[in-house]
Every structure is written in C-alpha cells, then in structure tokens.
Amino acid sequence: MDENLQAEVKQICQVCGNDRTKMMDIVRAVQEKFGQVSSETMNLIAKFVNCHRVEVESVVSFYAFLSKKPKGKVVIRLCNDVVDKMAGADVVADAFKKELGIDFGQTTADGKITLEYTPCIGMCDQAPAAIINDEVITYLSTDKVKEIVADIKKHYDPSKLKHRLGDGNNANEIVHSCVHNGIRKKGTVIFADYKSKSGLKNALAVSPVEVINIVKSARLRGRGGAGFPTGMKWQFTRAAAGEKKFILCNGDEGEPGTFKDRVILTERADMLFEGMTIGGYAIGAEAGILYLRAEYAYLRKLLEKVLKDRRDKNLLGKNILGKKDFNFDIIIQMGAGAYICGEETALISSCEGLRGDPKNRPPFPAQKGYLGNPTAVNNVETLCCVTRILEMGAGWFVESGSKGSPGTKLLSISGDCKLPGVYEFPFGIKVRDMLKEVGAEDTQAVLIGGPSGQIIGQNDFNRTICYDDLATGGAIVVFGQERNVIKIAAEYMEFFIEESCGYCTPCRVGNVLLKKYLDKIIAGKGEPEDLDILKQLGESIKTTSRCGMGQTSPNPVLTTLKNFRKNYESIVKKTTNGMQPTFDIRKALADAESIAKRQSVIFIK
C-alpha cells in the first residue's frame, strides 16, 4: 500500500477527530485531495474512524460531487436545468464537447478535465451557468467556452479563470466571483438596511420563551415552502426532552429555479447568523449548523469570515453580549451535491455523516433530530425574518403581507422574462402583477414553487402568492407561449428520477414510469387512457412515498394535466388495432439482424 496515501488519509481523518459523524468532511477532503475516493482509500477511512467500509462507500456512492473513480483535476459541471436549456445550455454543451474532445461523463485522455452535467446550481437568473471545481461561471456562450477551455488548459486551476466580478460581496476578494446578486426589488424585511446585533440584543433582553412568543405573534411561517409556523417548531424543540439541542439552517436550496438563498448568503449572512443565534437562545441550543450546498462552496470563505467577525464581537461564543450562560456557536457543514438533502430529515442524515436518506417521522426532528437530539431545522430566509422581527417587533411584521401570511417573500424569478432576479414582495401579490413587474409578456405558464410546486396557466394568474393560495419556497419560472409544457414536465421528471434517494419504490420506480408515459405522449404515441394512468400513478406516488420529495415529485405531471389538459388531449389519439404503438419491431430486431447478417422474413422492411 502507498504509505504516502495512508499518511494523508490518516491526517485528514485526524483533523476530523476520527469521528465517523464527520464523514462528509472526511470524504470531501479526500475527494478534493485525490480527485476520487478510491476503494483503497475507503478501507483506510473505515480503519481510521473505526466504522464499516460500507458506511464510507454508502456516502461516497450517494453524493454527486464524490466519486469512487478518478475525476480530472478540473471538473466542469454544466447546469442542465430547464431554465439553462431555455437559455441555450445545449449549444454550450456542444461547445464544451467540441473544445474538450470528450462527451459528458468523460474525462480527457490526460486525466485532467472531467465534463459532467449537474442539476440546478442556483444561477437561473444568469443562465447558462457551470461550476468548474468551486468556481461558478455564468452567462456562458460558445465563445466563452472556447476562452475558458483554452485558459484552463494553461494552468488547470479554475480559480485563475479571468472574469468580470459580480456586484456586492461577489466582488469581495475572498469571494471573487462573477455571480451577480440580481436583487431587483428590495422589501422591508430582508433587503432593507440592517444593523448587526439589534435583533439579538432585543432577544437577549427577554426570556427565551418570550422570544418564541414574539415569533409566534408575528405569525412567522417557514420560508422553505412548507410554511410550518416557526414559533411552534421552536416551542416543540425547546419543550422536547434532551440536554443538547441544535438549530440547523437549511442552506441546501436545490429546488430548480431557486436562488434567493444565494443572495441572502452573499449579502445578509450576518443577519442569518444572528437569526440562528436568536433561535439557539430560544430553543436552548449551544450549537448551530449551517448546511451549505456544495454548489455554493464559493461563498464558504465569506461565511467563515462573517462567523469570525461575529465571534470577535462576542455575538457568538461564550456569554454572548454579556448574557451569562448563553453560549452559542455555528459551524458550516458542506453538502456534496444532493437535492434530497434539502428535505430536513435527509439534511440531518447528511450532517451526521450518512447518506442523505430521509428518516421516518415520527419522531420529528424537534423531538429527535441531529444525533438523536431535539433539533430545529429552519430555512435561510426564515431565520433572517426572525432577526428582523426581533429588531422591529411582531406588530411591525404583521403589518406587511397578507392576513394569513405576514411579511415579505423572496422570489427567485427566471425564465421567459426581461428582468430575472430576486424580488422581495409582500405576501399576497397577484401572479399577474408579479409577471408585469418582471417584464414577462405573453406568458403561457408559470412554475410556482419549483417542480415540486405547481405549473399554472393563465386561468390562475389572478391568484395570489401566499400560504393560503399559491405557497412557494420562492422558485418562480416563467414560460412563454412557444414553450411545450409537456416537455417541461418531462424534463422536471428527469430531474426527480436522478435525485430520488431510491429508498422507497413509489418514488424510485413511479417517477420513471411517469416519465416513460410522458415520453410516449411527446413522441405522438400517447393514447387517451394514458392520461388517466398518469393521474392515478402520480397520485399513488404522492400518497405512498415516505418523504416530501416523493410526495411532491409527480406535481409537474399532475398540475400540467390539470391546467394544460388541452395540450395533452390534442396530441393523444386512440389506437384501434390492439397493437402497442410504442413497440418498435425494427428496433427490437436490429441487433439480431446485424449479428445474423440476414433480414427478418416475417417482418419485411
């Protein structure tokens, strides 16, 4: 065995305290160092952290950014989200193939550059985009691809890629990114000016229970999409039996079309960490974890700096702001490319160093979460709202927004509109008004809440965005008249197929079947009864899946079936001869005809 390898792996494990719950950090470090987590390395890790090898391999095989096989020194991951494709990602993909002389999923012969696809990386407002190692490159074009590939071949160091810097903190030298914030509309809660510690100071002036009561009377609901009342969640977590408690921030925004947390993490990290600290105080936690999706690794140094600044100012650490016995600190847990980890129990699994498998509920995280301890998992935006509520008061907060949904909502809007970006609207805005504001004309369909939400048509444009009508975590994608909604639904199903953790059959198999039927319909071979099958199957998947993913993954199909029924009906037709239109005898016989070197005499061409 290579002694050097052994020493390096030993070192990596030691830094992580030889702690198997730090498996994500260990395998990420190994991947970064060696471009793979080889079979041999997995044995070493298992030995050093004293676990079974399968525990290592199950993690490595699960996450998209980890690999058993060697990857190039430079890994180019082109986003193939629907919005990126609408912006020309396919042409960009061809350009990459041509310039590198390889196909997607391959590595150049010299082993230096790997080309891959990746689902939504949170850059829909500046699509097409790619991540090259940790560097995000936006607004790709065929010319830009040429430049990038030529540049990379000079130094094989993506951090040296020259690009114009983005605005705000993106231009900060520790971020040094070409990403643009794209803040189009500032509201009163998130993007209004904020003075560090004013919320926390007010929180620490009252008891933790009172903090929870303030959040409750602000009627704050989770901004991730599910809309669970935050105060209630905290109350449960505080009341749950257990000495150690945790607050986790879900920074794994992976819902295709969402990028609002990207902007919060770039421009409002301080406010976010303050919200986590307030939450920690309220529930009685001493530790918080920000789970950061791997795609946002370029923001990590900035976030670490904000944390350090807060420690220096005694806004984190021991006896915070002089409050005796209030100790709280935050660590960042990096993800490794898995949509499912945005589901709160899967996120907890990932933090524990496991595959991102969702857990059974009950027990809910508030009772038994991270490492079996009571845990509150909150969305990035929710925690920022908390900070503002504690600063301005619950009464101020409920004045904006609608009755059942006080406050504002960040919407990440992209697709067929003139002004894609992040908008902070008060809850209760009509879809029609929102479309007007983003410069969307002649809109056929709007995806509200990402593919796990719903695709609505013009009949619903007078509806409002709020928890009681169109609830959303913030992903809005606009589709113009020329788009094919059935194809869009099929593309989103492809995404869910890719991202299913595979644990339960309805989601693992059912989504594949839904996609098959959609493909059949798109190919013009669909029959009217297929629409009923789609509906039944979609509903079965929703009813019988274990976690939120399977419970929502059929939505692109079910909502387009409901809202764009005519589009489906116009392309399905009844067959009368009893044959399956999808069976292709020529394709079925092609192999045999070529092997036997003779043509079929039964099915003559």
Next chain:
Amino acid sequence: MMTKPKVATASLAGCFGCHMSLLDIDERILKLIELVDFDKSPIDDIKEFTGRCAIGLIEGGCANEDNVHVLQEFRKHCDILIAVGDCAIMGDIPAMRNNIPLKECLEEAYLNGPTVYNPEKIIPNDKELPLCLNRVYPCHEVVKIDYSLPGCPPNADIIWQALVALLTGKPLELPYELIKYD
C-alpha cells in the same frame, strides 16, 4: 344449438408450465369443452386460426420475432386476450438476459459457456430460425392485453375460475388462497 365460443392458446417464451397448469383443471376439462371449442392451440395442435375467438390465453413473453408474430395474430383474432403467468406478464426468467447484449448471450450459450461443446464454433443461424429480439418483452409491451393471471404458473383453479367467469358472464371469484404466492 348455439355455436360455442372459441378459445385459443399459445406458449411464447415460456416453459409450457402454464399450459400444464391449464391441464391441471383435471376432470373439469370435460366441463370446459362443453362451454367452449378450442381453436389454435398446442393442446389440439391446430396450427392456424379457423375464425374469430372469444378468448386467447398467452403463456410466455416475446423473445423472438415469431413470438411477436403469434402474439399479434392472437390480438387480431381474439376478443379478449389474457396474459397467463409471470413470463407473459413481465418477461420473468427469460428476461434475465435483458441486461446483457444479445451478442454476448449468444456467445455464452453457443461458444463460451462452461458446458458448451461446439468444436466448429458455430452460432446457429439457419434462415428457418426466428431472429431473437434485443430483449425479452412482456406481452403488454407488444399488444394490448385485457387481463393478467399472475403466478408461476397460475394455479389451475385461477385459470378455471377466470375462464368460467368470462364465458358465463358471472363475477370472478378469486379467494385469497388462490392468489397468494408466499
């Protein structure tokens, strides 16, 4: 006297086990031929359809072009087509080759397999031999199937109950014992 409805049967990529199971209805076969006439079937060795049939029973999935041809003929001639047994319904054991390219399957069977004796290294390729399909297809992927009777093979009583129910227009009774497989 009214003419009796006709029943046809075929065994495609199956083992004839389902047909054996059909014969396992024992003395009830006498009652069956009071109800129906058998048309194209290996049971009576009628090779070609003599006319329209009420029911077609299909054993096995489609592994080669002849299977497809026979199945399509059945669909054309039968009012109701029943996939009998797991091979017809989902390909089953013959479909275990589906993840292996056809060429590799043929080479394993005729050249490389540990028990193969084939000094001339010939893979059979007479023009009378039907060409294999790229994979084994369950019947419903080739033609529309009206009913499926699961089992490997389906119990004789299931086949009997299903046929009688269809032929007499009475509701089908399948007690739990007949359709449990563990």
